[in-house]
Amino acid sequence: MPQLSKKGIELPTSPIRKLVVFSDKAKERGIEVLHLNIGQPDIEAPREAIDAVKNATLKLLPYGPSQGELSYRKKLSKYYSQHHIDVSPDDILITTGASEALTFALNSICDAGDEIIIPEPFYANYNGFASAASVKVVPVISEFKSRFQLPALENINDKITSRTKAILLCNPSNPTGYVYNKTEIDTLCELAVQHDIFLIVDEVYREFIHGGIEHYSVLRNPIGAQHTVMIDSVSKRYSLCGARVGSIVSKNKELVRNILKFAHLRLSPPTYALMASEAALDAPKTYLENVIAEYGKRRDVLIQALEEIPDVEVSHPMGAFYCIAKLPVEDAEDFSKFLLTSFHHHKKTVMLAPATGFYSTPGAGVNEVRIAFILNSEKLKLAATILRIGLEAYKKVHAVNLV
């Protein structure tokens, strides 16, 4: 048998999809699984996006420009300016999803063995992107008790070595829902400039802010212009996850030129998806306002319902559509598995994402789960009830096991 790569063998399995084998089996047994584990919107995409594809008159699909059509990049630059982000179409490179944008950023900045610093918990696939690029993730713990705000600057500073090439952040954060404020972002920009490293901020949840605070993009910091990179995607904003269209934005022209070489290699982003993404920008303002209001409502419903469960603690998310919950169990992965394999409530159960996969420090987050508030309010209430009953059932089984 020929040998596979070490990095492939060591590539971590996604914690979001890890338990899929058990949920599939539960479904085979006729049990309905409420998915709290995945950020898959159920809200309709803008009609403009769907219609653009429906009305397309293409007779064949040619390759497009590797950096994306100029018309789309122009419209995106206008969209960003509405968020006080001043970038030209040349600063924007269209990618096949934020996943590709992150891969391009890592590969353009890091060689094998280089390090990136990430506050944890973080989006689990960051581990994978780094691993695939043979880059080492250096985590800095952010604390549940402070709602996962930025770790103390000296803790980050302590991790910087000669191999450190970047700090990576998700703002608003998946999985914590924390929204880094202007002071935090500016502080990190100064740190990046001081050490001459990059600050990469994944802002795909930019629009989803709950409670009237303002999102501060990393590209708004003027002194960091040569050191900052923003990652974006249409997936969550317009319920276009399957489109696979994202972008990478930076004022560092040398970096953008370098990333373009990686973009040339894969030729171009997908045609129909680009048409939908460009047209989505023509949706009336009310489209996103309604979407944001709906997620805000779901957030309130979920947080209230979770807080009513005895001994469950919830991080109060200010953005995105996830929260971290501490459960009264020793091992949240074992409990999540139990919910899928050994439990149901009137033929229904819930699927959670165990939080350990969102940390890279071994043992961290072992009694935590990530919960997405992406189902509608009725389903979220029901899911919380099932979670409460599931916890009671698990406790009983454990009590018996301990005897």
Place this chain on the structure above:
Amino acid sequence: MPQLSKKGIELPTSPIRKLVVFSDKAKERGIEVLHLNIGQPDIEAPREAIDAVKNATLKLLPYGPSQGELSYRKKLSKYYSQHHIDVSPDDILITTGASEALTFALNSICDAGDEIIIPEPFYANYNGFASAASVKVVPVISEFKSRFQLPALENINDKITSRTKAILLCNPSNPTGYVYNKTEIDTLCELAVQHDIFLIVDEVYREFIHGGIEHYSVLRNPIGAQHTVMIDSVSKRYSLCGARVGSIVSKNKELVRNILKFAHLRLSPPTYALMASEAALDAPKTYLENVIAEYGKRRDVLIQALEEIPDVEVSHPMGAFYCIAKLPVEDAEDFSKFLLTSFHHHKKTVMLAPATGFYSTPGAGVNEVRIAFILNSEKLKLAATILRIGLEAYKKVHAVNLV
């Protein structure tokens, strides 16, 4: 200024797109550029593919399965069986273009510093994919005079070291049009088994065979089942380049499982493009028959026209839609640039792809170009005339310069 990655800086520029800056300027001067440099089909895609997207009733685009929909993989397995390739849907993983398939294959098989052997000239982006994965390309020269058939086995054998992880081939070959026969493929399979390395064959041009010979897929060799990987794409077959849908096929289950982890990371291939690709398989048999006949006609027109130009030698392509031409110039890149910057024939010129970018041995192919026969016959005839006149003009300028 923060430092970029060494591999990004060293990533080669595509020879196919290298001269774009000059062709853009020529177009600005009002000159029509006939593109012989790029394999961009102008034939309509199957109506079934276009209609599937037009008639889609999606209201949002959810993520799909990372390995592609089962229904599509089932239909693909049936398509392959018509080509005597016996694979199950589980042996197939759908990718975002052949580019992603190649990247996944390299990353699943090779770590940084590992080596892959490729007969040259080869598809220029192989250099890029390898470079992006920090993998070293070890070329073995194949000869113009033998129409680029497989190099002698001992020449390949000599290149195998403890770091060699795979041999990579394109069959039919881009850029030479050579079609490797059963004996050549079987020989390579035996070599791969003997050294316990992989044999990766890019078969995206499978259908485009000229002159009645049969294409022999690497997956037809039974002894190599654990050592062979096939790369595929809908781009050229159905004029769906912009779809970005490809596949990676192997009977090595451990490899497929490993590649699936990379696939999980980027979540899923693009939705609309998948719909078009799946529906393309419903096109009547006559669709591909007509397309193949048309390219065959264009091939004959181009080869005849090129052979009429004094001192031009042409590799006789048996497959794909490219050939390598030896020109009576010292430096084909300088000549290609001349055609775009200092020449026109009745306000028209041609764009060529200098062949050096398809070699990795320095200096190889310096008087060669790759020519695509992708334009219609009229345009191909005109392009050959312009090339002839361009060569005369270039010779005159050079004669003057030499005085």
